[in-house]
Amino acid sequence: MPVAHHVLVRGAGPDRDRPALSHAERxxxxxxxxxxxxxxxDHLVATGTRPGxxxxxxxxxxxxTLVALLAVDLAGAVGLVGDPAWPVHQRAEVLRALSPATVLxxxxxxxxxxxxxPGPTPDDDAPAWAGFSSGSTGRPRAxxxxxxxxxxxxxxxxALTGTRAGDTVLVTGPLASSLHCFAAVHALAAGAxxxxxxxxxxxxxxxxxxxxxxxxxxRLDDVLDALEAGVPSVLRTVVVGGAGTDADQRVRxxxxxxxxxxxYGAVELSFVAVxxxxxxxxxxxxxxxxxxxxxxxxxxxxxxxxxxxxxYLAGARGPLRRDGDWCTVGDLADVPDxxxxxxxxxxxxTAAPLVLRGRGDGAVLTAGATVVPEDVxxxxxxxxxxxxxxxxxxxxxxxxxxxxxxxxxxxxPGLRAHLERVxxxxxxxxxxxxxxxxxxTLPRTSxxxxxxxxxxxxVAGTDPAAEVGRLGVLS
Numbered sequence: 001m002p003v004a005h006h007v008l009v010r011g012a013g014p015d016r017d018r019p020a021l022s023h024a025e026r027x028x029x030x031x032x033x034x035x036x037x038x039x040x041x042d043h044l045v046a047t048g049t050r051p052g053x054x055x056x057x058x059x060x061x062x063x064x065t066l067v068a069l070l071a072v073d074l075a076g077a078v079g080l081v082g083d084p085a086w087p088v089h090q091r092a093e094v095l096r097a098l099s100p101a102t103v104l105x106x107x108x109x110x111x112x113x114x115x116x117x118p119g120p121t122p123d124d125d126a127p128a129w130a131g132f133s134s135g136s137t138g139r140p141r142a143x144x145x146x147x148x149x150x151x152x153x154x155x156x157x158x159a160l161t162g163t164r165a166g167d168t169v170l171v172t173g174p175l176a177s178s179l180h181c182f183a184a185v186h187a188l189a190a191g192a193x194x195x196x197x198x199x200x201x202x203x204x205x206x207x208x209x210x211x212x213x214x215x216x217x218x219r220l221d222d223v224l225d226a227l228e229a230g231v232p233s234v235l236r237t238v239v240v241g242g243a244g245t246d247a248d249q250r251v252r253x254x255x256x257x258x259x260x261x262x263x264y265g266a267v268e269l270s271f272v273a274v275x276x277x278x279x280x281x282x283x284x285x286x287x288x289x290x291x292x293x294x295x296x297x298x299x300x301x302x303x304x305x306x307x308x309x310x311x312y313l314a315g316a317r318g319p320l321r322r323d324g325d326w327c328t329v330g331d332l333a334d335v336p337d338x339x340x341x342x343x344x345x346x347x348x349x350t351a352a353p354l355v356l357r358g359r360g361d362g363a364v365l366t367a368g369a370t371v372v373p374e375d376v377x378x379x380x381x382x383x384x385x386x387x388x389x390x391x392x393x394x395x396x397x398x399x400x401x402x403x404x405x406x407x408x409x410x411x412x413p414g415l416r417a418h419l420e421r422v423x424x425x426x427x428x429x430x431x432x433x434x435x436x437x438x439x440x441t442l443p444r445t446s447x448x449x450x451x452x453x454x455x456x457x458x459v460a461g462t463d464p465a466a467e468v469g470r471l472g473v474l475s
Contacts, residue, residue: 002073002128003151004041006189008034008118015191018166023063023196033067033188035111040071043109044102051076053101054130054313058082058091062196064107065175066184071108073128073147077101080130080142083176089426098142098314124148130313131178133267133370141316141372143178143267145309150182153271153307154189156284160261160274161239163212165191170213170235172203178267179241179368183214207233214239216368217249218398220260224252237261241368246397250277264356266329266370268320270307272354279353283307288354289326290333298357299335302326319363332357362452364393366401369430373452376403376433379426383419385409388442392456394435404459405433407474408442416474436474 007020011034020030028036049055055072057079059065065081072079080100082091095103122128128147163169169187171194173180180198187194195210197203203219204226211234213223220240227233238253240262253260262275263283272288273280282288285306290299304325312318319329334355364371373391380389388408393401409415416436423432437459443451 002069002079002147003185003189004037004070004074005118005122007037007070008074008116010188010191011035012116012118015165018191019168019193020188021063021066021194021196023061024202026063028063028067032111033070034116035113036067036108037070037074037111038116039111040068040108041074044071044075044077047102049075049077049102052127053077054080054098055102055104056080056082056095056098056100058084058103058105059107060084061107062171062175062198066194066196068104068108069129069175069181073122076122076126078127078130078144081176081181083132083174083428085174085429087425087427090428094142097316122147124151127310129181131181131267132176133318141318142313143309143318143320144311144313145270149270149307149309150185151189153283153285154186157186157271158190160276161212162237162259163187163190163192167192167211168195168206168209169193170203170206170210170215171196172198172213172215172219173368174198177368179216180214183239187212204231207231207235210235212237212239214241216241217245217400218367220245220249220253221398224249224256224258227256227258228252239263241265245275264354266331268309268311268318268329269303269305269327270309272301272303272305275353280356281353290335290354292335293332297335298332300328301331301333301354301356302328330363362392362456364391364401364403366393366396366403366430367399369428371403371431376405376423376427376431379431380405380407380419380422383415383422385412385415386419388450390442390450390452390455391433392452392459394459402434403431404435404437405474406437406439406442406455406459408439409474410440411438419474438474 010030016031017029019027020033021028055077057065057068069079124147127144130142130144133141133143169192171180171184175181184194195206197206200222217240235258237259245262250260263271264273264280265271271283274283287304289302291302292299308327321328336352362373376391377389386407386409390406392404394404396402443454
């Protein structure tokens with residue numbers, strides 16, 4: 001996925017003096033970025049990094065992180081992008097479980113010479129990037145993908161988003177998110193300037209010079225609020241990933257002259273479907289099936305695509321499953337009309353858009369991050385006074401969903417404060433529960449397992465008749 005070769009080509013050509021990368025007060029032209037990437041790759045090779053090695057990037061600054069990722073790519077290694085927001089405990093657990101050959105906590109040396117020839121075109125089928133499908137505690141789950149599984153989709157993304165050479169593309173979140181990392185490297189491949197603005201204030205301030213912005217739905221509201229308040233802007237397109245947009249957001253954007261391109265995907269699957277205003281339709285070169293599930297009106301989304309990942313590092317288990325050429329992460333959707341476009345009764349077709357209905361495994365999609373309930377529960381269950389805990393998602397207009405914890409415990413003062421301290425110390429921000437409830441006894445099935453479906457329905461408010469007792473707010 002990283003695009004070091006693209007950068008070196010532009011750094012030695014007519015685009016050499018064009019801005020390529022910026023963050024806060026720092027900027028790199030294509031020539032400067034190419035020199036930095038070459039110097040960084042030379043340093044990595046000289047200090048022992050070999051092709052195929054896993055190199056963990058734990059830098060705090062996003063510009064330094066992206067330069068390092070490109071240098072790792074040029075060295076033929078695999079960049080593992082960490083999240084600066086991780087607590088110390090979580091970072092240590094990730095490094096322990098994945099055992100990278102090299103850890104980069106500091107910026108690589110800068111380049112000072114003239115741009116050198118880019119060299120041979122790299123192998124698109126070689127692994128080049130690893131990232132996380134969610135912040136995970138106790139069970140780090142890193143997804144590995146080839147360079148080509150993303151770079152070969154660049155032309156399609158360019159056509160859908162209208163990104164042009166010379167544009168400024170706002171990257172509004174951390175590079176540990178595949179959504180934002182893809183946005184940055186696609187901008188460089190297109191000859192645009194990737195302006196890294198991870199933060200609400202930074203994004204708003206950058207609107208005056210941003211042509212295209214990649215963001216999650218909650219940040220879209222921030223951008224629309226700023227534009228409606230009269231903040232100067234040349235923004236023409238927003239690309240929204242992580243959760244669906246609502247009709248109100250599209251109406252507001254249209255009134256401001258801003259096009260909205262929303263997409264559905266997963267770290268494991270990359271792009272699955274895209275919505276330019278008429279519902280989610282399969283992304284180019286992607287086949288989609290919604291396979292009916294017994295006992296429900298919903299089906300499981302399966303994808304056949306050239307953009308899928310290789311799987312998980314270190315033998316980790318996750319939601320990705322395969323059936324021949326088809327893959328799924330367990331997302332659910334409405335079953336389309338039996339007369340699907342592919343004649344099988346399971347295709348989405350062009351007449352029926354894909355209508356998503358959440359995750360079959362209970363995963364919570366919140367502000368672009370996928371939170372696995374079991375990971376959060378494992379961190380909270382050892383807290384004294386907690387007999388058991390279940391995590392679910394509750395709908396939220398801006399974030400898609402928020403994480404909710406239902407704790408089986410006695411009503412004791414200070415328990416919530418203790419749980420929140422543990423959450424801050426051990427969980428990534430997206431994983432931390434926003435709402436806390438208590439039950440004397442969690443509902444269980446006949447075999448003694450916690451009745452997750454009933455609790456999830458009660459928390460989400462989708463089944464008022466769910467027999468879970470009274471959810472008391474944890475104090």
